[in-house]
Amino acid sequence: MAAAAFSPARFTAFLAVLATFFAVGIEKAHAEDACGELITLDVRDGVTQSYALIHAHTSNPTRGVIVLMAGGGGNLALDSRGCVQQLGGNTLIRIAPHLSREGYATALVDAPSDHKGLDGLGAFRTSPEHAGDIGHVIRDLRERLDVPVHIAGSSRGTISAVNAAARLFGAEDPESVMLFSPITSGRTGGQKPWVAQTVFNVLLNDIRTPVLVVAHKDDKCARTPPGKAPEILDDTMGEREQFVLLEGGKPNAPDISPLKACAGRFPHGFGGLDREVTELIVKFLEDRR
Numbered sequence: 001m002a003a004a005a006f007s008p009a010r011f012t013a014f015l016a017v018l019a020t021f022f023a024v025g026i027e028k029a030h031a032e033d034a035c036g037e038l039i040t041l042d043v044r045d046g047v048t049q050s051y052a053l054i055h056a057h058t059s060n061p062t063r064g065v066i067v068l069m070a071g072g073g074g075n076l077a078l079d080s081r082g083c084v085q086q087l088g089g090n091t092l093i094r095i096a097p098h099l100s101r102e103g104y105a106t107a108l109v110d111a112p113s114d115h116k117g118l119d120g121l122g123a124f125r126t127s128p129e130h131a132g133d134i135g136h137v138i139r140d141l142r143e144r145l146d147v148p149v150h151i152a153g154s155s156r157g158t159i160s161a162v163n164a165a166a167r168l169f170g171a172e173d174p175e176s177v178m179l180f181s182p183i184t185s186g187r188t189g190g191q192k193p194w195v196a197q198t199v200f201n202v203l204l205n206d207i208r209t210p211v212l213v214v215a216h217k218d219d220k221c222a223r224t225p226p227g228k229a230p231e232i233l234d235d236t237m238g239e240r241e242q243f244v245l246l247e248g249g250k251p252n253a254p255d256i257s258p259l260k261a262c263a264g265r266f267p268h269g270f271g272g273l274d275r276e277v278t279e280l281i282v283k284f285l286e287d288r289r
Contacts, residue, residue, distance in 0.1 A: 073120020
């Protein structure tokens with residue numbers, strides 16, 4: 001059988017198909033490698049505020065976007081792919097993929113560029129400047145997605161959440177605020193004065209949007225006693241308010257200290273209850289519609 005004649009045109013077409021194949025493969029690999037869309041905003045003179053936007057992964061339209069404020073120092077150390085390098089065990093950071101599958105986009109808010117030190121947000125959480133930074137994020141999300149914007153905080157992130165909800169208005173005002181293991185007990189006389197801060201340092205009666213407060217019955221963290229969590233709703237003026245006390249999940253370790261009990265894997269961080277927390281958020285937001 002005679003060999004097929006070499007055709008330059010066919011060879012060029014083959015190379016073009018091969019190049020397209022590899023380009024698609026590389027693009028897919030980059031997409032799979034990314035955690036979220038990293039967005040950086042200019043918020044104050046010489047200061048930037050970054051967040052990672054995780055889009056909803058459903059065939060239906062996006063139902064809303066939830067601004068997530070982590071606890072601890074609040075420094076997620078987001079990299080260029082929008083991936084969290086620190087505080088990945090935080091309740092809200094863990095459930096972001098679950099919320100995405102439920103049709104909600106999420107915005108993982110990092111500490112601003114001027115609060116990347118050891119204390120992270122520290123005393124800054126109650127400041128008007130911090131609320132303003134979050135306001136920039138909320139405004140940006142509304143312009144990008146044109147959907148309702150909510151805010152949720154866990155542990156020390158609850159201070160940031162109520163600070164924003166109390167101070168912001170108009171295009172920057174969140175449409176609801178959700179608090180998980182809220183900081184209700186401070187410690188005065190400590191080496192770092194800001195550890196005395198709680199959600200009660202904010203003018204809670206300025207909050208008029210719907211409020212959800214969630215605690216865990218077995219939370220042993222010294223700063224988040226579950227018995228004080230419902231007192232938040234005595235001060236807020238939300239048009240709809242709800243308190244939920246969860247049980248179950250991963251138990252505390254035997255003889256756990258009040259400090260170690262503040263870890264995300266224990267009841268304080270609703271360890272083992274990611275699906276339940278996700279469903280609670282979705283139900284709260286859907287009941288408002």
